[in-house]
Amino acid sequence: MTSDSRSRGSRRGRRFALLLAKREVKGAARRVGVYMLSTAVGVAAIVSIQSVRDDVSRAITDGVRETTGYDARVTLRGDAADRMTPVLDSLRTAGARVAAVEVAGFGGMARGKTGGTPRIAMTNRFSPGYPFFGNVQTDPPGLWTGEIQPGEAFVDRPLMAQLGIAPGDTIMLGAEEYQVVAGVSRIPGGVAVLSMLMPNVYTRLDETAPADGAPAARSRAPEYRIAFSDPAEAPRFKEAYQEEEVRITVTEEVIAEVQPVVENLGELLAMVGLVALLLGGIGVASSVHLYVKEKRRSIAVLRCLGSGQWTAFWAYMVQALALGAGGAVVGIALGFGVQTLLGAALEGWLPVDISPRPSGRAMMAGAGMGIWVAAAFAAFPLLQVRGVSALEALRRDSGVKSSRAKGDVWAWVIRLLAGLSIPAVWLVAAPVWQVGALFGGVLLGTLGALSLSGWAVTALARRLTPRKGWFALRQGLSNLFRPGNQTLSVTITMGAGAFVLGLVVTMEAGVKRVFELGGGADLADVLVANLEPGQLDSIKALFPDNTERDIAFVQLGSVGARVAEVGGRPAEELAADSGAGVTEEAVLRTYRISMNDDRPPGVAIVDGAWWESGDSPAPSVEPVRPDGPDEAIELDEASESDEPPADIVTIMSLDATIAGELGAEVGDTIIWRARERRIVAEVVSLQEIEDPPGEIGGIGNLAAGSGAVAGNFRPAPGLAELGGGEESALIDIPDYETSMIVQRQIASVFPNVIIIDFSWAMDLFRRGMAAARAAVTFLAAFTALVGAIVLVATLAGSRRAREAEAALLRTLGAAKGQVAAVLVTEFAALGTLAAAAGLALSAVAAGPLLAFGALRFDDPEWGTLAVVWAALTGLSVLVGMTGNREVLRKPPLPFLRRG
Amino acid sequence: MIKAQGLGKTYMSGGLPLEVLKDVELTFESGSLSAVVGPSGSGKTTLLGLLAGLDAPSAGRVLLEDQDLTAMSEDEKARFRAENVGFVFQTFHLLASLTALENVLVPLELTGRAKKAADSARALLERVGLGGREGHYPAQLSGGERQRVALARAFANQPRILFADEPTGNLDHETGLGVAAMLEQMNRESGTTLVMVTHDLELAERAERVISLSGGRVVADRAGSGSNGASGFDGRRSDEGRS
Structure with missing residues (x-):
């Protein structure tokens, strides 16, 4: 044969492979669906997790200004004010906004003009325009215009509650008199301990002396808050001017404190997303394996008609790549949809605004991963195509292997490349390679252990299935060792899914524990101090229905x-x-x-x-x-x-x-x-x-x-x-409005008692905790979805055999209920064993994995794991029965004829 | 006795109705041995499925032992089959996860008679020449052996009616003859009404009655050589035991 004729043959083969691929895809809607979904959901997990992580990181970076209200804060001591004034002036000239903020010390007294007991309050005086960033939440809403007028004041709502005053009333700060514009429930920069310890009053600060030469209304040296036109200037400013008498705090330091927490959690989530993609890969392999099994006769016929081994292989590989690309596109779209939904869900929970934005990095990763998963995981089962003998066209069990099947170098090269690509991509995609290696090692060990479990289940079912007893139970259990059954593959795929779910459940508990260390749900909202002996009991007596309001007291001394x-x-x-x-x-x-x-x-x-x-x-x-x-x-x-x-x-x-x-x-x-x-x-x-x-x-x-x-x-x-x-006590109050009522009552009855309100900070903290848990719960749902799709793909592998058996039982006289009982027994046994194996392994692996995410691990969450176990068993039954519902609904003849 | 009255079946194919069986009127007397022949697509298996209640007719009805099968629910039909009907298939249809004995016991399990009938199931396996192979799984048996297990299963519940769909279609000639002879003999011994679908005209000729289908219609209904007791499927006279 000349090289010309070989080349023509090769071109014809490629053309034919493409044509065949196109025709095959058109005629296999169900397989296309399962295949694309397996890829798409895995890709969606990767894209959405990575995108949401980018969103949250960006939101923290961008939102930290909204949280603090400034880029840099300058506190001056000694004669530093003289040195810094020209510097601040030059910053103003360069376009920065500079505001003076005067925070009074402890112990300023505030009272309503009409009388009542004075309360300790902090007086905050701002230059017009401050805070530079973020929103001030007022009650009534929208009254903060960015500039407090002389003679007007905004007052923290707890203080208004304690003083019993309302907007429009007059508040006395020492001898000064102000008209209250509105109550303040949130203001940027209110997260520092000192600003929370006392209720605040906000008034205007004029830096320059009035025209009449009277001194400015200033009781102490102010702090300066700066908003740079480019926030990156803040650290440079700090480096240039920080000294003993000039203390500069920049918002970047706040980011540096928060960002690692997000990164840690993000890394763990990303790893679990990778596992979801890997599960999708198993779904792909399962689907392709089934397809090749079904197509062996057709492939043999093609071989009879002169198709080369590679022609058939490439025809199916092209399909795999095309479907993988399609799945990746669907996955990216799905991932962005989830990102948007999750962003919207988190918006109400996080202290910063999350604006979902398509992440190019995440999309590229998703597309690459989708195509890689399709190619790598399809390669192994597709290589069987090359081993199909033309003789199989004449007799199904020809017993003849392709002469090239064993010593086929190229087949081994493909196996090697596909096999090596899995750990390579895993390590590259892992945020930190050590974490990837640890996760990969644990996962590999888990898959090995699950394979052993699957093998053991098959072997034990054969030996231990009872010979007597309820027929449906015996028949269902004996189906676990049906030749060519999917017991092993279901145990591996479902067990792997259960393993990941178990990890996510434990991770969620770990997140919860991290927050609970800080007091968690029992963290108090209000501190009452300066209590005289016996006064706490009197306060408690003010709230006889406190069990209904869920108000809890912790006495301190x-x-x-x-x-x-x-x-x-x-x-x-x-x-x-x-x-x-x-x-x-x-x-x-x-x-x-x-x-x-x-x-x-x-x-x-x-x-x-x-x-x-x-x-x-x-x-x-x-x-x-x-x-x-x-x-x-x-x-x-x-x-x-x-x-x-x-x-x-x-x-x-x-x-x-x-x-x-x-x-x-x-x-x-x-x-x-x-x-x-x-x-x-x-x-x-x-x-x-x-x-x-x-x-x-x-x-x-x-x-x-x-x-x-x-x-x-x-x-x-x-x-x-x-x-x-003297005594003090912490009071845990379920909501802000109740807190206002409690404070008002305590203040009116016990004037001597100091009340410190932590409500806003507690609210912030609880929102953060809820957001972290929401993210992990979302991931659990995603993993469950991937697992369900992979389970569908895997169970589809033996659907025909089950249908034929069920139809036979119907033919032999079994009632629908009896057939259903057999199927339920089989799927329940499969599900319960696979889930138990996976969850048990997750309980073992959780400790070291969570330690990497800086999450606390005490004991496995046995109660939750039991619920997951039951849910997975139910899922197995649901998926199995849904896949086989036709045989229960329709007469048995069509199934018998097909078999 | 089996009666088919105005039996018809229409499938939808490519969005168009495809009538595979048209106005079939047939009666099978109790204890008779009938063969249904015809080219591929003539409606043989469809007719068998309708007679056995495995599919629902589009027109007409089926009476089995004077009971209207078409008026029964799926579960009632299943119960009727469990108590009165046996099957032999071309592809054997044994449960791969059960041993030979367990496969034979399945019809009895379904009617709750397995405990009492285990011995008779063993006897049936002996009868088909598989004594000592009770514990073997289908994968460990040859094609002929699998079909003999299927024969034993078909007779396990002592059916009054036996349907056989190409019982020798997957076997070589020699083995097929052996299985056919065994089927015929067991049928005569038990006095079962046998309706057999086959492509094998030689086999069909040895039945008492041969019904030919073409294009979904009965085109011929005549006596076979088995009607005068001249020969059985194995070529020997085997009318002993007929009631």
């Missing part, structure tokens, strides 16, 4: 104390020998220690355990008495007795950082000095104050008062008296 001994070593000795991390400052400083029966919100135990109600309040050491009068008491009060008072004995939970600075561990006894008493306390646990978004963690201990917060004592006789008789 604290003691000021210094360290006297740690583990038997006197403070003076410790201070002098400050090795091994022990610091002199830590030994000598004054601490505030709360007294609590219950663990306050925001306190996380990192070693040991919080005390239970039955625990002994006494440490396992002998109490000691001081030899003489206490010399190192900060809160000294003259003792009226010559006899030194007895020691107070209790147990405590110590701050982990302070424990390190004092060289103390769980089990050590620390002797504290408070007033003239010694407190002998065994350290039973170490704690950390968790800081959830908004710097509000550990507000229970934060509210304990001035001084370093060292932890908690268990209340013991005599301890409360050292607290100075």
Whole structure:
């Protein structure tokens, strides 16, 4: 044969392959549907996850200005104001907006003009135009025009509630009088602890002196807030001017704090998206395998008629690529749709505005991945095409293999390339290769374990199917080892889906736990301080229906104390020998220690355990008495007795950082000095104050008062008296409006009580938590959808056999109910075994995988996993019965004739 | 007795009606052995399916032992088949996940008689020459053996009517003759009404009655050589046992 004739033959073969591919696709709508869906859903998962991550990252970057209200904040001390004024002027000239903001210190008193009890408030004076970014939410809405007029004030709604005033009323700030324009429920920059501790009043600040020469209404040096025309200038400005007396905070620092959280979660989500795509790949392989099986006779006929081995292979590979590309396009569209929906859903939850925008990066990745999945996963089953003998056209089971099937170098090259491409793409697509390798390794191990499980199920079903008992049960179970059955492939695909779902469920729980560490659902909204003994009970009595309103109270009290001994070593000795991390400052400083029966919100135990109600309040050491009068008491009060008072004995939970600075561990006894008493306390646990978004963690201990917060004592006789008789309490209130009512009531009845409102920060925090959980739940739904499609594709592989069997049973006299029972038994057994295997493996793998995402993992969520297990079993039955519904609906003859 | 009265069947094909069976009037006496022959597409298998209640006619009705099959629901027809009808198929249609004995027991399982009938199922397998192969799966049996298991299954519930669709169509000539002889013999022994569809004219000729179909109509209905008891499917006289 000449090279010319070979070349012509090759061209004819390619033309024929394309023609055949076109004709075959036209005649196989169902297969095309399953195939494209398998690819499309996987691609959609990738595109939507990546796009939403881009959206959220962009929203945080763009939205941080809306959250803070500025690009840079400048605080000046000493004579820095003189040095910085020209700098600020030059910034104005260069197009930046500069505003002065004066924040009054603690303790300013506000009251209504008509009388009533004054309340502590912070006065914030702004230059016109500030805040530069973001919205100020007012009640009535829309009254913030960007410029507060002289003599007017905006007031935080909690303060209005406490003072009992309304818009239009007059508020007195000291001797100054302002007309209240509106209440403020949200204002940019209100996330710092200090601005939340006190209710705020916002008035106008004029930087320049009035024309009459009177001094400007300024009580202290203002801060300056700057909006640059290009926000990237902010860090350069900080680098140039930051010094001891000039403190500059830029919003980029806020982004740097938040972004890693989004990135971590995004990486985990992206990995699970990849798994979804891989599952789609299994669906593709399953669908192609089934198709080739059905087409063997046609391929053999083509071979009889002179078609080459590669012609048939390429005819089907072209179809696979075309369908993969189609699936990718559908997937990209679907992914963008999901991105838009998810963006809309998250918009109400996140503190920043998310504007869904098509991500070119995500689309390119989706298109590439879709075509790759189609080609790589179709290649393995398609290579069977080359092994189809022309003899099969004459007799189905010819027993003849193609002479080229075994030693076919090109077939092995294709297998190798397709096989290697899977880990290669996996690692490239993984956000961090180490995470990809870990996920890949776990997944590979899981698939291996699932293969073993599938094999074991088949083998055991054959041996253990009962010989007696209900016919439908026995027949259904025996179907698990039907020759050519899909038990193994269903166990692998469904098990893999269950594995991913199990991981997502555990991840969702991990996200929840991360937030719960900061207090979670029991995080309080309002702090009431300065309570006199017994006053808390009176406050509680104001809300007799608090169970209906779900208002919860946590009582707080604290003691000021210094360290006297740690583990038997006197403070003076410790201070002098400050090795091994022990610091002199830590030994000598004054601490505030709360007294609590219950663990306050925001306190996380990192070693040991919080005390239970039955625990002994006494440490396992002998109490000691001081030899003489206490010399190192900060809160000294003259003792009226010559006899030194007895020691107070209790147990405590110590701050982990302070424990390190004092060289103390769980089990050590620390002797504290408070007033003239010694407190002998065994350290039973170490704690950390968790800081959830908004710097509000550990507000229970934060509210304990001035001084370093060292932890908690268990209340013991005599301890409360050292607290100075004052108490405070945290109140957890379910919604903002109820919070207003509660505050108004407390303020009107108990004028002495300080009320600090955390509602907005709590709201922000809860929204963040809800958004993270919504994202993970969305992913779970996506994985379930991919799993269902793959299950359809896999079960379709044995649908014909099942239909033929069911039709036969109907022919032999089985009622529909009996046939349905057989099928339900089979699908339920398949589903329950595959799901159990996958979920069990996910429980094993969850720990190391979640650790990579910086998520907390304690125990598998057995309850939720059980629900997922039942749901997957139900899904298996549903998909199986839907696929075989025709045989129950129609007479059996058509199925028998087909078989 | 089986009666087909004005039986017709029309399928929709490519959006157009395709009449595959037209106005068929036939009566099969109890204990008779009838063969239905005709070219491909003549409506043989469709007729068999309608007579057995495996499909619903477009026109006419079927009476099986004086019961109107066409008036029954699918489950009633299934129950009727379980108690009165046996089948033999060209492609055997054995359940691949069941052993030979379990396959024979299926019709009995469906009527709740399996416990009592296990011994008779074993006897049937012995009868078809497969004693000792009860535990084998279909994949472990040859084509002829599979069809013999199918024969045993067809007689397991002692049917009054037996439908056979090309029972030797997938077997070589020699094996086919053996299976046909066995079928005929078991049929005569049990006094079952046998309706057999076949392409094999030689086999058909040995039935008592030969019905020819063409274009969905009965074009001939005549006596076969089996009508005078001259020969069975195996070429030997085998009229002993006929009632």
